[in-house]
Amino acid sequence: MNTLKVEYLIVIKNNNFCSSPETFRNFLNANDLVSIDGQLIKFNKIAVEYKLQTGEIKEHRFFHLIFVYNPKNGIDENIDDYIKLLKIIRTTVHYLNIEFSVLWDDISLYYSTKAYPLIHEIENLMRKLITKFMLTNVGIAWADETSPPEIKFTNRGGKSGKSIKSKANLLYEKDFIDLADFLFEPYQNHDTIGIYKLLKSAQNINDLNLDELKQFIPKSNWHRYFFGINYEDSQLQKKWKDLYQLRCQVAHNNQVTKEDYEAILTLVNELRDKLIEAVEQLDKIEISEEEKETIAENVAINMNALFGEFIKTWSMFESELIKTFNKSQLNEEEKNEKRIYPPRITMQELMKIQLIDHDFFKLATEINDFRNRSVHNAHLIDSLYSESDIRHKILQLQQLIDQLRAIEQ
Structure with missing residues (x-):
């Protein structure tokens, strides 16, 4: 791109004011900051090619203004003066009773073109961080070779039927704004029913353990595993959302100004430093098996909102299962232990004492x-x-929960 062309279309209700190209040119030239010399309009250090086309449509006159800036030493040379000149033109014609439209804007195109590689870089750096975190630290079965080698599903563009051979490509199917949820969205490691049990069993404040209670506070993966980086998850999430808004301007061909580009550059530079630092810390992160399961569950919830409802119902089922099991213990000592086993083992124990039948066990x-x-x-x-x-599955779970509650009564 060697030149910057900007075109405006101005429609004026037909009257004696600015009724010809000459009167319109004189109107623009009345501004002391600009001067028109033939086919050039001059401002500060620049001279911009200027063309004016006009005509009449019914009771309206239109003016088609074309400005072409052709700097000798690169686009950035005195581009601020060009931007200021165009602003003066827009401000001047604003005082007329007009309809004003931008037909072409190479300035916006120029800054969009400069901004796109920055957005592309930071988006894929985020995908790199999350993918490596999930595959090497969490180690969930994204790369499980027992899964189908090619799966058809809906991609970011909303079109179904795309073949994905690598499970690691999951995050390349997530929208920009949703990516941050993997790192910055708080979630609980423990069912909230647990905190009610702790409070209910406490006789006084001294029976409560503050560290134990804090385990129920929702925390993001960033807060849990990247705490060594001196940057709050809420700050990063806000900057990611700010960048998303600017990204939409670029992606949807909306106007992108120099200020927008500079804001994108600032956000990308700040986010890049923190994400690179996070990638470098991955080798130091240790995650327990229980935490891995919770993270995997949280990822699934983020991938599908309805599945999130299923997980919530499943958690309720597990809580009712544990409650039924603990109440079934034969002596006070066993009851006070409040033992927790995997669901399958818990159900096997309940089958032994005939609190649930084989059909319940099979369905669950x-x-x-x-x-x-x-x-x-x-x-x-x-x-x-x-x-x-x-x-x-949600309906079936709710029916199983009702059966467990009936046992407790």
Whole structure:
């Protein structure tokens, strides 16, 4: 791009004011800051090619203004003067009873073109961080070779049928604004029912352990595992959202000003430093098996909102299962232990004492398998299961919960 062309279309209600190209040119030339000399309009250190076309449509006269800036030493040379000149033109004609439209804007195109590689870089740096974190630190079964080698599902463009051979490409199917949820969205490691149990069992304030209570505070993955980086997750999330708004301007061909580009540059530079620092810390992060399961579950929730409702219902089922098991213990010592086992073992124990039957166990086990497959293959949820499949599992869980509550009564 060697020149910057900007075109305006101005429509004026037909009257004696600015009724010809000459009177319109004189109107612009009346501004002391600019001067028109033939086909050039001059301002400060620049001279811009200027063309004016005019005509009449019914009772209106239109003026088509074309400005072409052709700097000798690169686009950035005195571009600020060109921007100021155009602002003066717009401000001047604003005083007329007009309709004003931008037909072409190479300045916006220029800054959009400069901004796009920056946005592309930071978006893919974020994907790199999250993908490596999930595959090497969490180690969930995204790369499980037992999964189908090619899956058809909906991509970012909303078109179905795209083949994804690598499960690691999951994050390349997430929209820009949703990427941040993997790192910055707070979630709980423990069911909130647990905090009610702690409070209910406490006789006085001294029976409560502050560190134990703090475990119920929702925290983001950034807060949990990247705490060594001196930057709050809320700050990063805000900057990511700010960048998203600017990204939309670029992606949707909206006007992008020099100020917009400079804001993008500032945000990208700041985010880049923190994301690179986070990537470098991945080798130092240690995650327990329980935490890995929670992270995997949270990823699945982010991938599918309805599946998030299923996970919430599953958590309620687990809580009711544990409650039923603890109440079934034969002596006070066992009851006070409040032991927690995996759902399958808990149900086997309940079957032994005939609180649940084989049909209950079989259905709950099938739903448990459904939950595990989905959590550990979050990228496949939309492909493997329809909305009605997930809703049916939620309904089945609710029926199992009702059965457990009936036992407790």
